Amino acid sequence: MSFSIIGTGSALPKTIQTNEDLTEFLETSNEWIVSRTGIETRHICVAESILDIALDASLNALDNAQLKPQDLDLIICPTLGGDTVTPSLACLVEKELGAACPSFDLNAACSGFVYGLDVADAYFCRNKDMKILVIAVDAMSKLVDWKDRKTAVLFGDGAGAAVLSSGDDLKAIHLTAAGNQHALCIPWQKGNHPLLRNQETLLPYLKMDGSEVYRFAVSAICKDLKIVVKEAGITLDDLDYVIPHQANLRIIESAAKRLKIPMEKFVLQVSSCGNTSAASIPLVLDEMNRQGKLIPGTQIALTAFGGGLTTGACILEWS
Template identity: 35%
Template sequence: MTRYSRVIGTGGYLPSEILTNDQISETVDTSDSWIFERTGIKSRRIAAPDETAASMAEIAARQAIAMGGIDPEEIDLVIVATGTPDRVYPSTGCLLQHRLGIKHCVAFDVQAACSGAIFGLSIADQYIKTGAARKVLIVGSEICSRIVDWTDRTTCVLFGDGAGALLLGASEETGILSTHIHSAGEYEELLYCPNPQAAANGHKHEMGFINMRGNEVFKVAVNTLGRIVDETLEANALDKEAIDWLVPHQANIRIIQATAKKLKMPMEQVVVTLENQGNTSSASVLLAFNEAVRDGRIQRGQIVLLEAFGAGFTWGSALLKY
């Protein structure tokens, strides 16, 4: 019997505070038009002082569990993708496990920056296909606003906070068709966030804020995402026309448009949440997928391509039949 990983639940959470481009322009030399033309972003959500990656993850996770119609105790594995964990350790996955009241499961974090949810999805798929787990919860949860230098206009305009969740269950029906993940550590200096407390002697002292060379990141992202589209289609012997929906990482509208063009896909078939959410890093793909499932755009039986690119560099895709 062939065992598939099938999506049985989705969830998402966005903090209530909205930060607009106009508000940012009051403290940084920028404007709404400058930001929107270059990124596609109008506003983003900012976590409240008492919110954490784990608290946001719990809200998104409970939505996915409710949609799946299961008891949390049925979950065998919890994977949290985050670059902004509550603590260095224990993992945010363990904190989420406790919040959900799950006594008997494995829980851990994945750190692959903006590609984290795709990496987590790939890991979950292997666990289910091998029979090591029957139900797996994947959550991407980020509080990017706390690692952004709000005086740096090149980065502060990009990021937002939120959490997205996906619940997978073992099934005899076709579900995840394939996942593809990659890493290239030689690009470390193009996009990174320092850990000042763990810096080696001799390294320059840096605050724990996101550093990015935007133009260089853009070029590599467009090229790698173009290649992974080809890789994914080839692995499944599919033509571009077979894809019903593209759910991309929400980093920059120009990157999203370039990937859609590669697929010869109209933007009407691309799920875009960027304008009012910004880049929520590992949460963005799952937030976008959840939104399109819940508003009825993505229907059962349709073929969906998820893809992401992030610091590392990391990049990946997941092709699934919803």
């Protein structure tokens, strides 16, 4: 007995930037971005705070689950960080929702949603009678260097949520971590202690070795999917859908080819949203749910990879 997803929600900031818009301040082109990433537009938090989109997605998910905020027993917020270091984003979501339950952020970068599901699973092992909100939110537009054309074009902002109740949807889950600062890193602020004054301060923007991350990502999808289908006692052919982390279309196509899974089974949102980090998988999940694609018995694989380096994959059978 683990959990079932009884509601999903999502929110995207209103401001949409096309590749063409980016050419106004970056030396890039629509053709370059589309051919290398499949990304056409991304949403950017301009009028909204990170909390605003987190709240919207959470309220959507609660409404979909037909629950009130007061019904929640735990809020887990996979994120690289909200508007403030403390309070955590999860605590601010809890306050604004009017919920009254333990709440914390969880940083597993782009793998955060799957990590969040794994943590939730452990809570259900202790207490079946719970309702847990997993709200994955990232505003990468605040963490990338908008002068770096190689990385800035890849990301967007968004929030995706799932409400969990005890049930049997989760059939298998597998997480990994392998510490690596070279492949992908966002340095933190050093503070202003007088003794640190003369030390070099790294700019707090994302740095990424694209080739290394590409290789890591393709291999992560291939390895993790094989592991979770085996653990769930099914085969890759049994999967109705694969929801991959929406980092780059080329990564997804490469993994699909290697695994011999038809691209039609991979659900994509990368062209309209870019890489929304932890939010990318629940954003797709919510879209599918609202389109009525998730009927009882649907076998779905989630597969994520990201900074850390972390990976996470799971098999869900929709109930």
